[in-house]
Amino acid sequence: MTAFPVRRLRRLRRSPALRRLVAETDLSPRRLVLPVFVKEDIAEAQPIASMPRVHQYPLAQLAAVVDVAAEAGIGGIMLFGVPAVRDAVGSGATDPDGILNRAIAVAAAAAKGRLTVQADLCLDEFTDHGHCGVLAADGSVDNDATLEVYARMALAQAEAGADILGLSGMMDGQVAACRAALDAAGRSDVVILAYSAKYASAFYGPFRDAVESTLTGDRRTYQLDAANGREGVQEALADIDEGADIVMVKPAGPYLDVLAEVAAVSSVPVWAYQVSGEYAMIEHAAAAGVIDRERAIGESILGIRRAGAEAILTYWAIEVAGWLREGRALA
Template sequence: MSSFDLTRRPRRLRATSHIRDLVRETHLRRDDLIMPIFVSHGSNIRREISSMPGIFQHSLDELDRELDAISQAGVPRVILFGIPEHKDAVGSDAFDTEGGIIQRAVRHIKKSHPHLYVITDVCFCEYTDHGHCGVLADDGRLLNDPTLSNLQRQAISHARAGADMVAPSGMIDGMIGAMRQALDEDGFHDLPIMSYAVKYASAFYGPFRDAVDSAPQSGDRRAYQMDPANAREALVEAALDVEQGADILMVKPALAYLDIVASIRANFDLPVAAYNVSGEYSMVKAAAANGWVDERALATEKLLAMKRAGADIIITYFARDLAGDLS
């Protein structure tokens, strides 16, 4: 028998699954999850993204197959990303009210799966021929203020198509205020904005750029996305978006930035979203394909870590496959 006092035995609360379930501090629910969907111009397209096994580009005539699977899994919300038929210097498909791929997809979903809550990504990198998130000057600089007016047009077109929420992701100064003003003036006072308030210039985005062919044709996005070395700057960005009318604050990526998620949670009262991005997804898939890890267990553990850090909402490519395991 030990000679020191063992009155406190934490293992008592870990002894069985019943007691572990009873005292669990953090809970991951399917209601926490948002499933990204890639929609493409064209027909008969269900194209698996090579760097993201299990994730596909869908033309509208093939989209219901994915929506059915998401619904059957119990995932209540999706976020849409578009692959346009044509790209140009300003990404005009992004604000094409009638013919834009996202606008058409929103209308389709609202008819075929009206129970789904539809969020739209508001940005230009998928739609511009140069791959940057807005209007470029002749010398290649991203022009902030001309991009704001196009973001207003894009947000309004999504709202008119029936989007339930818009989510601007370009890290353009003033984007929340500009979009809030435009939406309110167009009568969409109740449409919420989930801001990619803290978005880092991350190497974890590689597979997403494959998915939507959005890699910059020159330079990079470090002049507008955040430096991965900076933490205090995240509070500045989030505070500005709160002042301008954001309803939800997002941190992207999530896994390597859990300290930022926790900091945003501690400093702001708005709901916090975390984006479990493509590179985080693909690393798990690759390791699982080699038999190195248990895919479902590792994916669940990662999402739990995001919840534990303070995320209320998680955008994840695992949503469809994991939701059935959750309450």
């Protein structure tokens, strides 16, 4: 007599309806956040060559972008500013008339509570040297002097109307410094998203095109080493202790193990950023005809969600939200 399998796990994979019913991981538009680049002194949207389908937008077109994002039902937009002028201390980041702070105000007015307006809180887009902080006399990034600037940035972004501040600079103590400044100014309502486990990654390459980075060298003295997983968890726990409302792992795909470990121990929501290099690899591979674009996008985002991300920053946010509304399978 033939010995048959005791358990037939394939039964639950037999049809699309069964697979939908027993799927362990759900995704909805509200869990997606769209990064948006706003560039000073341009009149029309400009394509980013290394990131197909992604643009830098002029301030005049930002409200329309917000409307599209809100109609898609996504959870928010993350704003990045591309200034016309940069200096050694990133003064445009704290100037109420700086491009990012003006963009926050425009986006907040257009959003009308339909989605969250989030802002990148870092100096790299505003400094002429391209680092995420101010420099000491020896050329190194001065951690504590940078915290003073971050605190002023937090107040400027809160005043402009940001719901969530994305602290991405990886300075020690940045969450505590910004939280203290906000609370002292009566802005304890503003949410802090800490880019806690942000790795020094090659996958940021296209992003640097998007913000027209002036960086020479690298950021290895303050961003995490790719070899270290436990350290990423420690960073997240430290940020939670300092008052972070949300913590994040970045990049997402190459660090799913860190994401899962952070999600397992975090007492606050855990997000992930599917960064520009992850996006560009799929887009360029699909354009070359070597992968199925839609399935690869869906699979990559489901993997991030499955690893524990409760929200995902992705350049496909609006497109994927449309697929979800249509009831299409992601992978």
